[in-house]
Amino acid sequence: MAVKVLAPRMGEGVEELTVVKWLKAEGEAVKELEPLLEVETDKVVTEIPSPASGRLLKITVPENTPTHVGEVMAWIGASGEALAEAAPKPGAGKAAVPAEEKTEGDKQKAVEPVPGERSGFLSPIVRRMAAEHGLDLRRVRGSGQGGRVTKQDVLAYLENRSPVSGATVSSGALFRDTGSHDTFAHDTLLPLTAIRRQIAERMQLSKQTAPHVLTVMEADLSGVSAHRAANKAAFAAEGINLTYTAYFVAALAAALKAFPLANASWTEQGILIHGRINIGMATSLGEEGLIVPVIRDAQDLSLRGVSRAVNDLSERARSKKLRPEEVRDGTFTLTNHGTGGSLFAMPIINQPQVGILGTGAVHKRPVAVTDSAGNDAIAIRPMVYLSFVFDHRILDGASADRFLARVKETLEHWNG
Numbered sequence: 001m002a003v004k005v006l007a008p009r010m011g012e013g014v015e016e017l018t019v020v021k022w023l024k025a026e027g028e029a030v031k032e033l034e035p036l037l038e039v040e041t042d043k044v045v046t047e048i049p050s051p052a053s054g055r056l057l058k059i060t061v062p063e064n065t066p067t068h069v070g071e072v073m074a075w076i077g078a079s080g081e082a083l084a085e086a087a088p089k090p091g092a093g094k095a096a097v098p099a100e101e102k103t104e105g106d107k108q109k110a111v112e113p114v115p116g117e118r119s120g121f122l123s124p125i126v127r128r129m130a131a132e133h134g135l136d137l138r139r140v141r142g143s144g145q146g147g148r149v150t151k152q153d154v155l156a157y158l159e160n161r162s163p164v165s166g167a168t169v170s171s172g173a174l175f176r177d178t179g180s181h182d183t184f185a186h187d188t189l190l191p192l193t194a195i196r197r198q199i200a201e202r203m204q205l206s207k208q209t210a211p212h213v214l215t216v217m218e219a220d221l222s223g224v225s226a227h228r229a230a231n232k233a234a235f236a237a238e239g240i241n242l243t244y245t246a247y248f249v250a251a252l253a254a255a256l257k258a259f260p261l262a263n264a265s266w267t268e269q270g271i272l273i274h275g276r277i278n279i280g281m282a283t284s285l286g287e288e289g290l291i292v293p294v295i296r297d298a299q300d301l302s303l304r305g306v307s308r309a310v311n312d313l314s315e316r317a318r319s320k321k322l323r324p325e326e327v328r329d330g331t332f333t334l335t336n337h338g339t340g341g342s343l344f345a346m347p348i349i350n351q352p353q354v355g356i357l358g359t360g361a362v363h364k365r366p367v368a369v370t371d372s373a374g375n376d377a378i379a380i381r382p383m384v385y386l387s388f389v390f391d392h393r394i395l396d397g398a399s400a401d402r403f404l405a406r407v408k409e410t411l412e413h414w415n416g
Helices: 104-109 124-133 151-160 171-178 194-209 222-237 244-258 303-318 397-412
Strands: 003-006 016-022 035-041 044-049 054-059 065-068 072-077 212-220 264-267 270-273 279-281 332-335 355-359 363-370 376-391
Touching: 035 072, 124 151, 151 194, 212 397, 222 244, 222 376, 222 397, 244 279, 244 303, 244 332, 244 355, 244 397, 279 303, 355 397, 376 397
Parallel strands: 279 332, 332 355
Antiparallel strands: 003 072, 016 035, 016 065, 035 044, 054 072, 212 376, 264 270, 355 376, 363 376
16 A cells, blocks of 8 residues: 655644655655655755655645645655545534634634635744734735645735735835846746745845844954964864854853843844854855754853864755754844955844854954053954944844953954
């Protein structure tokens, strides 16, 4: 009898995932527990093993397509085996229970509807997007199983919605409307990957959510550079690559501990100050985009502990071996854009955090210094620009500058 390949639950609260790649083609033989496909959630790509041995008879969810936990993605069985009819979804075919006949337990389980919500499952992110944009979901054509409205359906609707509705319309949609963005013979259209769509959605949402303000300081890394040169070999003997990123994370942890308001989130009830310091580390995946694994409880880690975490998370991020929970619950984010040669930048806040720190390339250059006797001189020092973008609803300029000054001070007076 053919076996269903069901969409797995990848973590608490995760109801939707996207099929990134099928590692086997229809008709191909597969062994039990052999990698069968790759799925993505929260920008983490995970291999899913085959639940049985046999042949991949049919793929029901193609690549770059979202699906809901528990839905059938494929069938595995013997060659030529007929597939059973898909089982009805739980509750299908049952008569609706009148409101007055519902039990108290049923009422407690009821979910607050969004405007125009249709019957059937809606993932939490679809509910949130509909509520934020005031969408009537009856106007959105669902591409999911049974006509279910998915996140991609909502994004497509928002992109193509008429400008007169007051919604934000992408430049691409406007160009199509005016006919000035035609596709020519030598143009190439790159299909959007699931991770690129998610990055676009989150970046746009962040800019719409929080008033972004940038403040920049420069730090002299002479002390950090000397400490790194003196300890790099010893760390390497333990299998640890001692990078500037570890120093930046450690300095951030110290500053966040001293200024709790920078380790917080905005809520309609008030400012939520987090008790743990979980620093997200933006990691480039090349052309595929970026991902932000989280160093948890950074305030409790030594430089050696931070370095181990930086090495481990960045390596597993690039080899696509992160677990979904390792990219969640960050309370602040660091992006080291200087690895590409950039001096300073204005990064976008990773919602719902207060801010994000961008660190530029470390360059030796002449700066004015003052010796202990008060004499000024020109010296060559390794300098770095620190770009702090913060949510002006929570931090004001003065408090943001005090926080950034603490990061600068920690780096400039590094004592190991």
